[in-house]
Amino acid sequence: MPTLLPLVATLCCLFILQRCFQIRKILRTIHYQPCDWTFFSLSGLGGRFPRIPFILPGRHYNWRKHQDFKALGSDIFVAAALAPTVSLNYQLADPDAIKEVIGSRVRFPKPIELYKPILFFGDNVVASEHDQWKRHRKISAPAFTEPNNKLVWHETIHVINDLFDNVWGNRDEIAVDHIREVFMPTTLFVISAAAFGRRITWNDEVLPPPGSPNDLQVSHDYLYKLILPNWAMGLTQRLRQSNVAFDELERYMVEMIRDRKNQTSDDVEPKYDLLNGLLDACEGDLSGDSKLTERELLGNIFVFLLAVQPEGNEVDKHYPLNCDDGSLGSQIPKSTGHTLCFAFALLALYPQEQERLYEEIITIFPDGRLPTYEDANSLVFANAILNETLRMFPPVPGIPKYSAEDTVLPMTNSFGEKVLVPVPKGSNIILQTAGLHYNPKYWPDPHTFKPSRFLGNWPRDAFLPFSGGVRSCLGRRFAELESIVTLTMFISKYRVGIKDEPQFAGETFEQKKERVLDTIPRLTLTPVRIPLVFKRR
The missing domain is CATH 1.10.630.10 (Cytochrome P450)
Known part of the structure; x- marks a missing residue:
């Protein structure tokens, strides 16, 4: 047993070092875009239990409205996880970025593998893509x-x-x-x-x-x-x-x-x-x-x-x-x-x-x-x-897509400037409908029920x-x-x-x-x- 403990400790250290190198590489790749780091990803254990900061994103992650965007100071941030593998999930609450994604089906297709289980009666319009x-x-x-x-x-x-x-x-x-x-x-x-x-x-x-x-x-x-x-x-x-x-x-x-x-x-x-x-x-x-x-x-x-x-x-x-x-x-x-x-x-x-x-x-x-x-x-x-x-x-508070190529997304930052956010090939993308709908830039006092906001001119690109x-x-x-x-x-x-x-x-x-x-x-x-x-x- 005493000889086993150093081996376990060594393996843990090697795992942590490997992940640290991967994190550094990721941060350079995404140009140090704001990140919400958790150990487990949303698709694994992280989506089955309540939120624990830095450990689990939580099963209500897509229903946190605009609070994570506000905390990170950006309408695009990366939900990054270390396990089971290092993963990047771009969270979007910017109407220009979302418009770019939904208007470019070739660059940003839907992750069709999520829908394959409903093919047991036959191909259908949900579980299909492209032609x-x-x-x-x-x-x-x-x-x-x-x-x-x-x-x-x-x-x-x-x-x-x-x-x-x-x-x-x-x-x-x-x-x-x-x-x-x-x-x-x-x-x-x-x-x-x-x-x-x-x-x-x-x-x-x-x-x-x-x-x-x-x-x-x-x-x-x-x-x-x-x-x-x-x-x-x-x-x-x-x-x-x-x-x-x-x-x-x-x-x-x-x-x-x-x-x-x-x-x-x-x-x-x-x-x-x-x-x-x-x-x-x-x-x-x-x-x-x-x-x-x-x-x-x-x-x-x-x-x-x-x-x-x-x-x-x-x-x-x-x-x-x-x-x-x-x-x-x-x-x-x-x-x-x-x-x-x-x-x-x-x-x-x-x-x-x-x-x-x-x-x-x-x-x-x-x-x-x-x-x-x-x-x-x-x-x-x-x-x-x-x-x-x-x-x-x-x-549906969050709509999944992914990036089929290395690309960029437009965004308006907190100073009102237009900037481009790099998105590596293979990154998951979530169109955060709830985050967009509660974004105070486009919907003042978003937590209050005000039907009259839809009677005049209203931000149609911020409604999804x-x-x-x-x-x-x-x-x-x-x-x-x-x-x-x-x-x-x-x-x-x-x-x-x-x-x-x-x-x-x-x-x-x-x-x-x-x-x-x-x-x-x-x-x-x-x-x-x-x-x-x-x-x-």
């Missing part, structure tokens, strides 16, 4: 049509009226322990109709019929399927059941596609849901090489279905899958549902903004009529509330809730329309407030705000618990 992505995008984009936008609007009204008439009824006051219980089903029902042509009501038993796939099993266990190799899916009873559920899901999707293809114009009225749009695009005038194969069609449908699944699985907290492009609207239901949760929480905390929205609604609809699709652009303040909510709670450039979210308009209708329908009938609870009787406004707006960064930014009460106007 393959262009092909998927060309075929999938036409599915998001103007008739589909109108369908989203009408189905949202239908779902909300069903809630008002058949669930809430004539009650003057409705208390909700967590508003997610309302808005996650709402967005699920809307996308079920607008994407797959199946209407679900609030009184339906939303369970699969005999012989159909166990959707609950798939929704709870899909991340195990993504992470584990095929042989491991037979190790436990639960994993075996999950494997069977995925096999059934594949058969169900194949049958769904076959049934829709077999329908003729004489069988049913024209459908404008996304599934029909995708099938039309696949069977249109494209050449043989441009059309999707059956496996690719399954792959794209699956990533759309994946967006519908409820969150809650512990694995969900750590799996590094962030969608920066539309993936057939990937994450529409989750991100829209969560955005609505935050929007109504903010309206409850800031009643003056809620009343301003109500004044807009009664001005546009003095007779109490239902909003029509043509009214969408007239609801200016509702749009502003949505944008301000997305600024404060971007669905749906990513940007050619890989911006295909489902953006889908999400915006659903959100605007929901805000209008609820606020026209109800005044929303924070639910009174005895255990929080003495808290200040700031304490209440911190509690109600608490979040968990998962696949999308998720509210912990938002207890609200709705009182009929």
Whole structure:
């Protein structure tokens, strides 16, 4: 044992010396750009536990808003780690630098290896890049049509009226322990109709019929399927059941596609849901090489279905899958549902903004009529509330890219000067959406809910809730329309407030705000618990 200790000490010293030489080399390479040093990287142990300065970056690293940029005095800094290997992660909260990245897909592609686990049903628009992505995008984009936008609007009204008439009824006051219980089903029902042509009501038993796939099993266990190799899916009873559920899901999707293809114009009225749009695009005038194969069609449908699944699985907290492009609207239901949760929480905390929205609604609809699709652009303040909510709670706080070559990025420093930041080939890049949205250079008083900041001229390059450039979210308009209708329908009938609870009787406004707006960064930014009460106007 005594002879072993010197050997261990020697190895440790050699490791430290090696890392010191690497650090020195890195600092010269990046021209001594400000760094946030930690021992472990974000992709390893550092992303699974709470933050420990200089040791672990922490699982909420991308949700630290602008505080790290402020502390380091720069809107670009390098999160550098020593283990398991020396790594550089450029963190960007400068709009010029971000615009350069999203506008240069060849120099700054997405790290496609993060997305390869979702290829088990087939290639898709999420897990593709370059020419393959262009092909998927060309075929999938036409599915998001103007008739589909109108369908989203009408189905949202239908779902909300069903809630008002058949669930809430004539009650003057409705208390909700967590508003997610309302808005996650709402967005699920809307996308079920607008994407797959199946209407679900609030009184339906939303369970699969005999012989159909166990959707609950798939929704709870899909991340195990993504992470584990095929042989491991037979190790436990639960994993075996999950494997069977995925096999059934594949058969169900194949049958769904076959049934829709077999329908003729004489069988049913024209459908404008996304599934029909995708099938039309696949069977249109494209050449043989441009059309999707059956496996690719399954792959794209699956990533759309994946967006519908409820969150809650512990694995969900750590799996590094962030969608920066539309993936057939990937994450529409989750991100829209969560955005609505935050929007109504903010309206409850800031009643003056809620009343301003109500004044807009009664001005546009003095007779109490239902909003029509043509009214969408007239609801200016509702749009502003949505944008301000997305600024404060971007669905994905960090969007991953990497540098395919030695290059530079433009940045405005603290003195207002334009400078160039060197970026070595192979460096990871995170577009820090949260850091950008809370950057006080572009958003004064960024922690305060101020929808009016979106009514005049505002810094569009500093707003990135749906990513940007050619890989911006295909489902953006889908999400915006659903959100605007929901805000209008609820606020026209109800005044929303924070639910009174005895255990929080003495808290200040700031304490209440911190509690109600608490979040968990998962696949999308998720509210912990938002207890609200709705009182009929």
